[in-house]
Amino acid sequence: MTTKRKYDIVVFGATGFTGGLTAEYLAQHGGSKLRWALAGRNPDKLKLVRARLADLNPDCKDLDLLMADVDNAESIKNVAAATKVVITTVGPYIKYGEPLVAACAAAGTDYVDLTGEPEFVDLMWLRYHDLAKANGARIVNCCGFDSIPHDLGAWFTVRQLPEDVPLKVEGFVRAGGTFSGGTLHSAVTAFSRVGEYAKVRKARHSREGWPVDRKIGSTRQRIRFVREFSAWAVPMPTIDPQVVRRSAAADERYGSSFRYGHYVLVKQLSRVAMLVGGVAALFAGAQVKLTRERLLKLKDPGDGPSEEQRLKSWFRVRFIGEGGGKKVITEVSGGDPGYGETSKMLAESALCLAFDRLPRKYAGVITPAQAMGEHLVERLQAAGIQFKVLES
Secondary structure, X not given: OOOOOOEEEEEEOOOOHHHHHHHHHHXXXXXXXXXXXXXXXXXXXXXXXXXXXXXXXXXXXXXXXXXXXXXXXHHHHHHHHHEEEEEEOOOOHHHHOHHHHHHHHHHOOEXXXXXXXXXXXXXXXXXXXXXXXXXXXXXXXXXXXXXXXXXXXHHHHXXXXXXXXXXXXXXXXXXXXXXXXXXXHHHHHHHOOHHHHHHHHHHHHHHHOOXXXXXXXXXXXXXXXXXXXXXXXXXXXXXXXXXXXXXXXXXXXXXXXXXXXXXXXXXXXXHHHHHHHHHHHHXXXXXXXXXXXXXXXXXXXXXXXXXXXXXXXXXXXXXXXXXXXXXXXXXXXXXXXXXXXXXXXXXXXXXXXXXXXXXXXXXEEEOHHHHOHHHHHHHHHHOOOXXXXXXX
């Protein structure tokens, strides 16, 4: 980005649940030098958010409010042109995300979101990677619980292992918490579009290619008992392993070959069937219009857990890394994964892009590890998210 921008960061979607938490985090932790604004389509709701932020930080009482609507291309272009970085929490992204990605790619503006929708990520790569790369824009998807703990956790684990040897890393997730209406709507929407996603994934795979001199792949995925954690591991079909493998494909530090597996940990075998059955039921329900509509009515997009509920929530992702005769166990851990820590990860990602001296090696539609790596790890550690080696 070669032109002077009025703002360092603009938050698009601050009137929503996670967007509001992200704005609150910036108000409390962004620093006095941060030049930022809120963007959205409803001026009255934006004013209410600004008033709430002013209670946390009086400096926010005059925060600029930008009118922007995804159905108004000019308003979205104006937001992208005015700032170094855009944060967007407006999902489902496959429905509402593309105009902002297009505007940022064209304007050379960095962009972060918290999507966990693989179809959206692959489609944005197909349509805007080349343009964003040419203009120096870093379009960084998956900057929340999907997929920062997993992407940066794998990155951190690889750094504990020897270089230039084949490496294997597996991630094991445990978490306690509840979900918001926005998360429900995004998940149901993604499940309902498996056919569309299959076509997009095939198109990206045929165009993107992989390193010809290094093999990047998956470990054998199966339900099994993991003695290191005294728990059952169930393959976790989220976007996270795709993000990790794309980071590995871009960075030779992941070894001469690299394999990654991704699991959720379950203590009791009886709960494995419940977990698998629950996901299967949600997937099946999303395929039929009538049940899909009923699922979407369970929670409105702006609904989310209370502060009391969030304070009781937690996450822990442990990694087993092996290669070159060495084995390590690492851990990334924190509080409420879906909202408190997600808003922190999203805000710190934007601050990292806006202020840290990052190598400009990567641009385009890229992963958090590609874009920010150690800089973001250091920020998250300072903000209370732990990255540590448990066994080496």
